[in-house]
Amino acid sequence: MNVRVLIPAAGAGRRMGGGINKQYLELAGQPILARTLEVFEQHPLIDSILMIVSPAEIAFCTEEIVVPGNYRKVAAVIAGGLERQDSVYCGLQACNADDDDLILIHDGARPLVSCEIIDRVIATAQQHGACLTAVPVKDTVKSVHKGCVVDTLDRTTLWLAQTPQAFRYDLIRAAYDRAAALGLRGTDDAQLVELAGFTVRVVQGDYRNLKITTPEDLPVAEQLLAAEKKVGA
């Protein structure tokens, strides 16, 4: 049984403005994507990493990120598709996994993932086949239609999904094959697994494991990283 990581990093970063893929922006002097890779490269339970980027960025990603970082677990840098879901499906088809391998899927733009979270998702996915990391919603959640509140949701049952999400290969592959056949789209990987009728477990994540999506996320991530280093020193 191998533990393989898929890192979809083909995002155009439209919400960041400027047309730059946000994952190549620097966070405390290092590209975001390099920092994400570093965590999995160092984690003892991870066997290999497959990076999925836009076709135009394969050479750049290899030469500017993977080679300089000497990431020995990176098995390949392959071309993804138009949307995140398409890219993950490319990775699942390309990764040459056995049915009982574990597949971790992690956003390239979440560089603050911790070893503890990775430990937790691996342990739970090994036991139950499918899991994701998430944090409880802290704010009041409103359902809004045409600028007016329609409903206030019961937040005690609501969690915000993060990554990594981890699945046994046969299960996530079946879910993606089914989604492709039926034309289903999910907002995360787990949703396709849920729609295929499998149970997905939830393990406690960390509010610090944020996804760098909008410009104000970058200074926040830098600060969290600095605070982490201080604690670690």
Added chain:
Amino acid sequence: MNVRVLIPAAGAGRRMGGGINKQYLELAGQPILARTLEVFEQHPLIDSILMIVSPAEIAFCTEEIVVPGNYRKVAAVIAGGLERQDSVYCGLQACNADDDDLILIHDGARPLVSCEIIDRVIATAQQHGACLTAVPVKDTVKSVHKGCVVDTLDRTTLWLAQTPQAFRYDLIRAAYDRAAALGLRGTDDAQLVELAGFTVRVVQGDYRNLKITTPEDLPVAEQLLAAEKKVGA
């Protein structure tokens, strides 16, 4: 027509650990609560501010926050109740408002609120009677039961409520009187207004307007504040 601000700041700050009321913690050299007050003190459309704190903190808040800051709009520092909702109700009963006054309710622990957001909630509440500021959910939201995913919500309709929330006095007072009579609890002020059958508008907020709830929020807020100053300089 007056515009009055209620600032419930009686929170025990349990989620921060250590038993300190988080609103007296320092953010870039100034207590969080003082920074919150500063924004409303400086805003030209605000007429008066009523602070609602725990009974044991009235003297401390007055002597350590209000007097040193010379906040002339602070009409009084009064005792709140056990929970946030009880404190707001104390404020509504104490504030001696006219029916057509506007009441803004704002968390003491949201010091990064901007003048633009305050402008927007005032304008919308003046026109429609009730509004809150909120931001669209960026993450995938899962409904979770006993550690398993039950449902993935359609996030395109979901917003995270923030403060300030603004209401015509007669309307918010009626909603709170009704809640007290029926024993209703809401997760925010708007929910009581919604439950009373009134329509609540939503105006665009700002992800930076975070509530300082858990220890990792403090360095994040400091960084956002620093970034804001750099832009302003």
